[in-house]
Amino acid sequence: MALHRERPFAGRHAIVTGGGRGIGAAIAASLASRGAALSLLGRTAATLESAARRLRDEHGVQAGIAVVDIAAEASVAAAIAQCAAERGPAAILVNNAGIAPSAPFLKSDAKLWREVLDVDLMGAVHTARAVLPAMLEAGHGRIVNIASTAGITGMAYVTAYCAAKHALVGFTRALAIETARKGITVNAVCPGYTETDIVGAALANITAKTGRSREEALQSLVAHNPQARLVRPEEVAETVAWLCSDAAMSVTGQSIVVAGGELMP
Ligand code: NAP
Numbered sequence: 423m424a425l426h427r428e429r430p431f432a433g434r435h436a437i438v439t440g441g442g443r444g445i446g447a448a449i450a451a452s453l454a455s456r457g458a459a460l461s462l463l464g465r466t467a468a469t470l471e472s473a474a475r476r477l478r479d480e481h482g483v484q485a486g487i488a489v490v491d492i493a494a495e496a497s498v499a500a501a502i503a504q505c506a507a508e509r510g511p512a513a514i515l516v517n518n519a520g521i522a523p524s525a526p527f528l529k530s531d532a533k534l535w536r537e538v539l540d541v542d543l544m545g546a547v548h549t550a551r552a553v554l555p556a557m558l559e560a561g562h563g564r565i566v567n568i569a570s571t572a573g574i575t576g577m578a579y580v581t582a583y584c585a586a587k588h589a590l591v592g593f594t595r596a597l598a599i600e601t602a603r604k605g606i607t608v609n610a611v612c613p614g615y616t617e618t619d620i621v622g623a624a625l626a627n628i629t630a631k632t633g634r635s636r637e638e639a640l641q642s643l644v645a646h647n648p649q650a651r652l653v654r655p656e657e658v659a660e661t662v663a664w665l666c667s668d669a670a671m672s673v674t675g676q677s678i679v680v681a682g683g684e685l686m687p
Pocket of ligand 1: 439440441442443444445463464465466469490491492493517518520521541568569570571612613614616617618619620621
């Protein structure tokens, strides 16, 4: 019984896209600490391998990887089939892989728009399409889409990202309704600026384009957050783990903002 309380996800297979680093790695660790077997999807084998090894060593769970471009539907379907063959059908899917290039709208060409929509929106569509039949058959499933505060409100210089994350929130809401009577919940988590490589790249971009120091650039980012700090990846991860728990069965179609009070939708 104690074991069940401490490892509530034992026997469940969780797929985390972009699980090799940043928020995705923290989510994978949080699910593994609750006993889930993990499949980490991403583009970079070395990063994924070392993250999977850490999960096996630190949490004693099964953890494997699949190297895939999340935008490529056929490869995603094949990768998820391979993960299911190795660790069973997925009970949990966390769509975390994402890119966030910034540029003024008039410098964001159609190629950039397509790339962002293909990764940040269609990546989640492809994975959901691949896992849903098994979840429907099991009568149980959890899908969590990592959107952003940019999925709830407008932000300058990230028009494509904002559009893709708003669309991801819309997809979350619609799929939640469609699966509501099937034991499946679909939610979005919307972090504010979080301490990862994406923010590192944003700081480098601001510094290069404005001549501001890194510290000044950081202050301009945390100024959005009433707590005046970056969110920690682990804070996002714990919210995801709760949404994946049995206790959150009534929570579906929601967009939970993890941003120190930045938005109060
Ligand atoms: P990160 O450190 O840059 O990691 C991004 C992850 O996505 C990496 O694991 C990367 O894999 C993967 N990825 C990117 N493009 C991919 C593709 N085409 N196919 C497969 N995998 C791909 O970013 P993060 O900050 O952890 O962000 C994770 C999620 O949170 C993203 O959806 C992001 O939009 C969202 N978010 C982040 C923040 C923030 O401030 N950090 C705020 C709000 C929302 P590789 O390692 O193989 O490149």
